[in-house]
Amino acid sequence: MNAQTFTLGRAVRLSVLIFGAAIFLAPYVFMISTAGKAQSDIFSSSLSLIPQHWSYVQNFAKALTRVSMTRLLFNGVAVCALIFVFQVMIAIPCAYAMAKLKFRAARLMMMLVMLGLLVPIHATALPLYVAFDRLAVLNSYFALVAPFTISVFGIFLFLQFFRAIPDDLIHAARLDGMSELGIIGRVIVPNAWPAVTAFAIFSVVAHWNDLYWPLIVVSNQTYATPPLGLLYFRAAEAGDDYGALMAATLIITTPLVAAFLLAQKRFVEGITMTGLKG
C-alpha cells in the first residue's frame, strides 16, 4: 500500500475500510453476477463479473420451477408473523405485570425468566420433537410456531423498557377507570413502541434465518421455510448448476436484505437495543 507516503491518517484508514467493505460485499457481487451466467460462462471465466451470455431469465425460470419459491416465501412470512404476534401478545402482559404490579410470585418469575434466557431451542428440541411426534403434529405451522410463542428474551426486554414508564401515567389511567388490559393497550404499548419494533426486528431476523427447528419438524415442501427450501433446492439440483443455485439464492435473500436496506436505521437501533439489553 502506497498510503504510507501520506501522513498516517485518512488515506490508510479509508483504504482499509474500502478494501474491507469490498471483501464483505464480494459474495453479493458474485451472487448477482453468477445468477446471470450460462453454465459455459461459469466454467470458463469465473473472474469476469459481466455475463457473456445473459441467462438471467433461464436461471430464474429454473429456480422458480424446481421449488415453489412463492410457497417458501409465503411460509417464511406466515411463520415469522405468527411467531411475532404470539410472542408480543404473551410477553407484554407478563412483562407489564412484573414491571409495574406488586405480587408475590414476581421474584420466582424473574428467576425463571433468567433461567429461560439460557436455554436455546437446540436444548429443548429433542423432547419437543418426541412430544410433537406423539401428538402427530409434525409438518404443520403449529409445529413451526408453537415452541417460539414464549420469548423469555422478549419478556426481559419489555420488562426493562416498561420500568422506565412513569407510575403516575398508570395511576392516572387507573383513576380514569381503565382495566389493566386497557392500560397495556393504550398506555404501555404506545409508550414502548421503540422496544416493540426492536423486538420485531430481533424476532424476525432470528426466525427467518432459523434452520435447525424447521429441519427437525418439517419433512416436505408444503411447510418448508426459506432456509429449508433452499436445502431442498440444493438437493434437487444435481451437479454444479451454480447459475440456477445463485438465482434461487438471490430470490430467497432479497426480502430480508431489502427490508434491511429500507429500514436501516430501525435495524441498527433494534440490534443495538436488543443486543445491549440482552
Added chain:
Amino acid sequence: MADAIAAALPVVRKPARSAAERQEARAALVLSLPAMVLLFVFILLPVAVVILFGFTDYELGYAGFRFVGFDNYTELFTDRTFRRSLWNTTVYTAIVAPISIFMALGLAMLIESENIGRSFFRTAYFLPVASLLVAMATVWQYLFHPTIGPINALLALGGLPGPNWLGASMSVLYSLSIIGIWQSVGFNLVLFLAGLTAIPRELYQAAHVDGARSAFDRCRLVTWPMLGPTTLFVTTISIINAVKVFETVKTLTEGGPNKASEVLLFTIYQEGFVYLKVGYASAMTVVFLAILVVLMFLQYRVQDKQVHYS
C-alpha cells in the same frame, strides 16, 4: 443484571393486604399466567425431560426404554465422533470469536473516526447479518469451489495453488471459520459503534489535558475501559454463537470430509433426529447446555468484577 433483578422485586409479604393490593396481585397473576404456562411447557419441562432422557437408552420407534445411569456419558467420553466434534467446535470458536471481535472493534474505531461514508460502511459490513445464512453459504460454496471458484481463480492469477477449501479435511474448518467471521463481524460492529458513540467527548479532552497525547494512549485510557461492558457482552454472544454453529455445516459439509467439520450441534442433530437415538443425543444436549451455563456464569463473574462507568 443483578440490580435489574433487585429492582424487579417489589416488597412483599405485608401481613395485612388491602383489597386493592389483592386485586392488583390477582391481575398480575392473570396477566402473567399465559407466559408462565408456556415457559413451563416449552422450556422448563423439556429441559427436565432432556436431562432425564440422558439417563435412558430411549430410541424413537422402539417401545419403552430403561434407565442406564451414566452409561450414555461414559460412552460419550470414548465416542470418537463426539470427541472430534467437541474439539472441532472448540477450534472453530477459538478462531471465529476473537477474530470477529477484534476485527469489529478495529473497524468500528476506524468508521467512528472517519467523517465520510459512515453509513455506507456500516451497511456494507452489516449486510451479512441480514442475509439468509443458508443462502449465503451456497454463495460461499461457489466462491470456494476448487476448480471454477473465483477465489482459486484469483490465486491462480498470482501463481498460487488454491486449496480445496471445503473439500479437504485439512482446510474445511478454516473455510467454515471464514464464513463464520464474515457473518458475525457486522453484528459486533454495530454494537461497538453504539458503545463508541456513547463515550462522552469530554473524556478525550480531559485525557488530552492530563497528558494522553497519542491516539494510542487515549485509546488505552479512555476507549478501552469505557467500552468494557460492550466488549464483555460482545465476547459472550460471539462465543455462544460460535458454539452454536450449525447452518453452514449442515448446508455445505454435513460434517465431512471424514468428520473434519463435525461440530456439536450437528452431531446432536445426527444422533437425535437422523439416527433417532434420543437418549444418547440427550446426553450430548446436556453437555451442550452445560457449556452454555458455564459461559454465562463466567460472564456474570466478570461483569460483577468490572468497574461500571455509566
